[in-house]
Amino acid sequence: MDGNALAARVRAEVKEEVAQIGELGLATILVGDDPASGNYIRRKHQAALEVGISSTDIRLPAETSEAELLERVEALNEDDSIHGILVQLPLPDALDPARIVRALDPAKDVDGLQPLNAGQLYLGRPTLVPATPVGIMALLAAYDIRLSGAKAVVVGRSDIVGKPVAQLLLRQNATVTICHSRTRDLARETLDADVLVVAAGHPALVTADMVQHGATVIDVGMNRTDAGLVGDVDAAAMDIAGHMTPVPGGVGPMTIASLLRNTVEAAQMRARSFAFPCD
Secondary structure, three states: OOHHHHHHHHHHHHHHHHHHHOOOEEEEEEEOOOHHHHHHHHHHHHHHHHOOOEEEEEEEOOOOOHHHHHHHHHHHHHOOOOOEEEEOOOOOOOOOHHHHHHHOOHHHEOOOOOHHHHHHHHOOOOOOOOHHHHHHHHHHHHOOOOOOOOEEEEEOOOOOOHHHHHHHHHHOOOEEEEEOOOOOOHHHHHOOOOEEEEOOOOOOOEOHHHOOOOOEEEEOOOEEEOOEEEOOEOHHHHHOOOEEOOOOOOHHHHHHHHHHHHHHHHHHHHHOOOOOOOO
8 A cells, every 4th residue: 555655646635725725834843852753843844845834843942841832832823824733742751741732722733632623533523633544544545445344453542543543444334443552362353354553653563474364454653673664563464465554655654644634624624614612
């Protein structure tokens, strides 16, 4: 499953939409100097500029107080030139990520983590949804993967991937099982999966003998090892699966493309005076 090719198509569509809408602004906040987070932020801003979205890259020292960070968030909430806000996680230990995310204007929360957006997804009325699950669903649609009635297994229960992608799969009438670190006999669960989404953050957690023949496998893992960048699924599973995303070149490009799509959708909702339930 070629995430690079699909992401290129999505970015081209977004570029056309941005040209029609006019100026759009995406702001990110990075606290601390984590190299992986810094690299990810750079890639986001580069992609934004390529489609015509202006970007504001806010870098704060690790010792930034919670009050200072909340002030920055509030300033962006009030800035009409900013249509999307993303606070890069994880934050330093001294900061409460839940409190920071709650402070985001839900209409600008392009990560889809603010409780109102998360609740809307749970209720089946999604507004802004985390970018990685959006990208996963776009890949499944592009390859005509049948979800209605399918057995879907999600390995990982994070707020940014596991839980929201399970909700999106449910909306497509899949029968969904969520597995995690306390799941007994993980292989028994994954072998039943017609669609397997693995987002656990552990290299080669799922081996080839844990994959059903002909299954669709979405590998969300991006693990840096001595052998290079590897996923959460052993690459040998490519010989077993009917469809499978490579690492790199699968879900990663779609995550960034979907973030750009979320920024456009946030702007469009504001333009048509979309009223969030809390308004």
